[in-house]
Amino acid sequence: MPNNTLLKPTRPVGIIGYGAYVPRYRIPAREIARVWAGGKAALPVKEKAVPGLDEDVITMSIEAARNALARGQIQPSDLRAIWVGSESHPYAVKPTSTVVAEAIGAVPHVQAGDWEFACKAGTEAMVAAMGFVGSGMADYAMAIGMDTAQGKPGDALEYTAAAGGAAFIIGPAENSLATINCSYSYVTDTPDFWRREYQKYPEHGVRFTGEPAYFQHITSSSKTLMEELGTTAKDYQWAVFHQPNTKFPQRAAQMLGFTPEQIAPGLLVPVIGNTYSGASIIGLTAILDIAKPGDRILLASFGSGAGSDAFDITVTDKISVRAGLATKTQDYIARRIEIDYATYARYRGKITMK
Amino acid sequence: MEIPRHWRLKKQRYGLVGEVCPHCDYKIFPPRDVCPNCGDEAKDLFTFSGKGQVYSFTTIYEAPTGYDSSAPYTVALVKLDEGPIITAQLTDVEGSSVEIGMPVEMVTRKMRDDGDERGILVYSYKFRPSLLVPQAHHPAG
Known part of the structure; x- marks a missing residue:
């Protein structure tokens, strides 16, 4: 290396x-x-x-x-x-x-x-x-x-x-x-998911999206970051991983030695779905909402195509005042109106009008 | 298409930027350069807080061209905390009841396409029911 x-x-x-x-x-x-x-x-x-x-x-x-x-x-x-x-x-x-x-x-x-x-x-x-x-x-x-x-x-x-x-x-x-102590990026050419120009919906490689794509990249970025820093999962209060579904981040956390408790506050995918570019970092906001000064956080994103950015973050005492100065992530999540498939189809422009 | 108009109005539409009269401190929205209160020149920009309450409202079912894809929607007279009453769409109100006096806050939302799917997207202020006022929490001890 x-x-x-x-x-x-x-x-x-x-x-x-x-x-x-x-x-x-x-x-x-x-x-x-x-x-x-x-x-x-x-x-x-x-x-x-x-x-x-x-x-x-x-x-x-x-x-x-x-x-x-x-x-x-x-x-x-x-x-x-x-x-x-x-x-x-x-x-x-x-x-x-x-x-x-x-x-x-x-x-x-x-x-x-x-x-x-x-x-x-x-x-x-x-x-x-x-x-x-x-x-x-x-x-x-x-x-x-x-x-x-x-x-x-x-x-x-x-x-x-x-x-x-x-x-x-x-x-x-x-x-x-929160200070960002350092980051590390792990990137290869991996065709797990894509959307060609002018196409409305993306394509994906079904089971290929798991091992060679998500798990390979997100565990490599996190492992390398921790090895280079000389840390282990036990050194972190919290961890948050890209969350395309509920199981993937849970398994990635387990592979890296993190407990379910460490990823719980940032695991939002069960109740908001996969927010793609927002998925790992909105999890980080939910952690920061409840974090205490001194807490250390591992953040690892994943993007298809494919790559992962891992970050080592330490919360400072300024969190105590600033976390309360805007609407918290869980308050946004609690603001919930359930819709049916027909309304969803209208809201997402899935009904052809002409 | 009305590109110059959309461009000219962007600050007031995106951020509720009006004016404050340097002579009588009257808050002006939309900006008009002459104070409607004292008649003197007023060109100092003033960003409104976006907080206000519903003064009156109605629901539009037969929408004008360009707004039909979002009908039905609710339009309100909103009395801003700083004084002016402005007309604006309410948003995020489906499934909840709108009432006169309801506290609302400004959000920037998509208003319409200018023309068709080839035209520019027009963004502007709308108002939604106020979210819970965030409470600053302080360090224990």
Whole structure:
């Protein structure tokens, strides 16, 4: 292994503020099974979050960004970057990030861009923000992972493809509610899941999405990070993994030596579904909502195609005040309106109108 | 398509940015550069808190062109905490009852497509029932 595999900026960095967003509509997995499988499918989650007719990655990112600013206690004009990771940007060409930047008042002295790496575009932006701040180029950068994920009607992914995500302001460690000690990225070319241009729904490699894709990448990133740091699962209070369904993160945690208790607060997929670019990081927001100063957290994302970013994070005493300055992730989840498949089909544009 | 108009109105629509009169401190929305209270010039930008309450409301079933795909929807006169009463759609109210005096807060949502699926997406303020006011918690001891 080469030297310097860990990504660690020379200037220490951390999370200044964070914010989550989950839309209020829920479709139970059993309702999808009722329509497509005679009610007899194995259900990967209990239910998933569905965006309303007037919601998309732009509107959801704006709300998460406002929550992050409320917790970060900085001015929007202090931000030098707004980066939004998603695989459901509303436009094929025209940035999500400029609309978000305009809406939160961060324009015009700001870098903006949209990121895509299947489900890990959000953590990709976080690593870039670490470099942006860690190099001294900027004091504050915002990284967002947000999706309104697409699932083909009747496909296995329709049970889980959900909407939600989170925003993080990365800044100097001394002003952080949690320091990011370092990260590590593990990437190969693995064709487990993709969506070709102009296609509405993605394709996937069925069982190929497990061992060679999710498990290989997420356990390799986490293992390497811990080996290089000389830590084990016991050194962490909490861990959160990308969660495409309920079983995968539970098994990854077990393979890496984490207990069910360590992943419990960040395991949101059973009740909101797989929020793709938002999935691992919205789990992190739920952990930060309840974390105490000194808690150490392992975060590992996964993006098909494929790769995983692992982070070593330590909560500081600033969490005590800032966690309460915006709506908590569990409060968004509790705001629940159940819908049936017909309403879901309308809200998700699955009914052809012309 | 009305691209110049959408572009010109983006700050007030996305972030509820109005004006404050430097002479009488009257808060103005939408911004109009002449204070409707004292008649003097007012050009200082002012970002509203987004908090307010429902002054009156109605539900639209026969929507105008461009809004028909989201009908039925509820439109309200919202009295902002800072004073002005503005017209806006309510959102996230399906399955719950809207009442006069109900506390609401501004969110930025998709209003419509400008034209068809090829046109720009128009985003603007809407109001939803206020979420629980977050409680700052303090370190024990």
